[in-house]
Amino acid sequence: YDTDVFQPMLHKIGEICGCEYGKDEKTDIAMRVIADHIRTIAFAITDGQLPSNEKAGYVIRRILRRAVRYGYTFLGQREAFMYRLVPQLIEDMGDAYPELRKQEQQIIPVIKSEEEAFLRTLDKGITLLDKLMREAKGKEISGVDVFTLKDTYGFPLDLTELILRENGFTTNEEEYNKALEHQKEMGRSANKHDLGDWVVLREGDTEFVGYDTLEVETQVLRYRKVSQKGKEFYQVVLAKTPFYAEMGGQVGDTGSLGTARIIDTKRENNLAVHICTELPDAIEQPLVAKVDADRRQAIACNHTCTHILHYALRTVLGQHVEQKGSLVTPDSLRFDFSHYQKVTPEELREVERLANQFIRMDYALEESRHTPIAKAREMGAMALFGEKYGDDVRVIKYGPSIELCGGCHVSSTGRIGAVRILMETSVAAGVRRIEAVTAAKVDELYFAQQDMLANLRGLLNNAPDLAGAVQKAISENAGLKKEIETYMVEKLEQFRDRLIERAEDYNGIKLVRVQGEVQPDMVRGVLPLLRGRFTDVRFAVIGATEWEGKPMISVFLSQPLVDAGLHAGQMIKSAAKHIQGGGGGQAWMATAGGRNAEGLQAAMEELLTALK
Ligand SMILES: [Zn+2]
The missing domain is CATH 1.10.490 (Globin-like)
Structure with missing residues (x-):
């Protein structure tokens, strides 16, 4: 060393x-x-x-x-x-x-x-x-627990062992190995990937023609069957293909091969592998391979827009912005870039404004394939960090934006129509992410927002000033809430006074029985209001009420009764079984709800007995 x-x-x-x-x-x-x-x-x-x-x-x-x-x-x-x-x-x-x-x-x-x-x-x-x-009972920790620590909490095994050793503990290794084995088995059955042997029809390499055309007559070089998670499909390699295989964050193309559907195109060892649900008829004959053109166009719009956003971000935020990754599908695009703080709403809007201006400039695509890397750098092309480039690169230029790129692009930026940024988030320290839509998806977004506004306006009687109308509704609501609160207090106080008037003598206790239809909130609200009133009187409330078919029992005890050893919580707990319910509370007040209103009478009787 x-x-x-x-x-x-x-x-x-x-x-x-x-x-x-x-x-x-x-x-x-x-x-x-x-x-x-x-x-x-x-x-x-x-x-x-x-x-x-x-x-x-x-x-x-x-x-x-x-x-x-x-x-x-x-x-x-x-x-x-x-x-x-x-x-x-x-x-x-x-x-x-x-x-x-x-x-x-x-x-x-x-x-x-x-x-x-x-x-x-x-x-x-x-x-x-x-x-x-x-x-732990003894000095051994269960192997399952140690496994959970590692597997669920990501705690390193050697550190667990060290700490256990230091404290004179051991673990059951047999249990640990069993848990590990069990998990491996689960993984195996979930990921079973059955690859058939390649059937070779012709020797040769694939030629990619998808930058220039979306449809070509071709031949199958080889294919094989793959089974995964109970599903079967075929991998097909072609002599010539217009299908772009997933790479650099751009998803693979879909389309058709003769009579068969191509549902995805993946790259394996730099080879385009077409995924088909079934094999085409006459597989040995020349076949037409055809990419879904609308989908590819949508992908090309989104992909090209990553170049434009890259340019706009560097212009607005500074030259430290570098692309850190992207994901491009037909529906949307994601663009990750280096930047140390949140992009402010103002900056984001400026990026969006600039990007749309760039689109409207309708810069034509200037593409040069097979350019030596030194020349590309001379042209000022932005290369992605950490990306490995061969000596022979493809340079993509739109107006002031020059990048090295192998993706699919539109013939001029005007074809993108428009871009709208949906959100900006953090992915990792120093890396931000933008998600955006382009082209027809911008229309959809605009329509959805328009519909939402129209709905809101309809709900507010087509008020011309929408924000004002919402603000008014909010203040009105707050005012009403306050009024209701005042009103509720008054109502509860009246309820309390009525209860007190109804008190009868029962075994030397002033007792109020509450029965019939009463809202649960009224019961729960009134009991605390009685507490300060009867500090030195033996006073009790026993409730057996019902609301919308649901039974409720309740108990209030004044301080002298609590001092004498009565406990409202325990009384309720025991009586609640008559109404098939549960509940409890403190010594001076308790309530319980239940399911069986038939049992209210029995519950009331038990509660009364407890007062004797
Ligand atoms: Zn590109």
């Missing part, structure tokens, strides 16, 4: 974590792991590879987590610290790799938020583990 290169970084780690290299073997290992990993992570992010749950992004996430764990376990780091190492890394390597320095403000927040998220996972796992150890 060449520690010389790493010396400044090791020193920096020691400074931040309060330790020194060369004193303790375990500490040294941890410091070397962190010094090595921060380099890998920072370079990956610089190359545009953000931590995620998929593929290469997942590898980066795991490397980062490994470093955080070493810091957590051996250097006692309970807070994010790795991101603080980035300036040191740039000092060490920024001259050799200027891109690192350029992207510093992108790298730091990404690492910091990843670290913080993982530390929260660690904290949660440790809390759960503590609880398991506290509640």
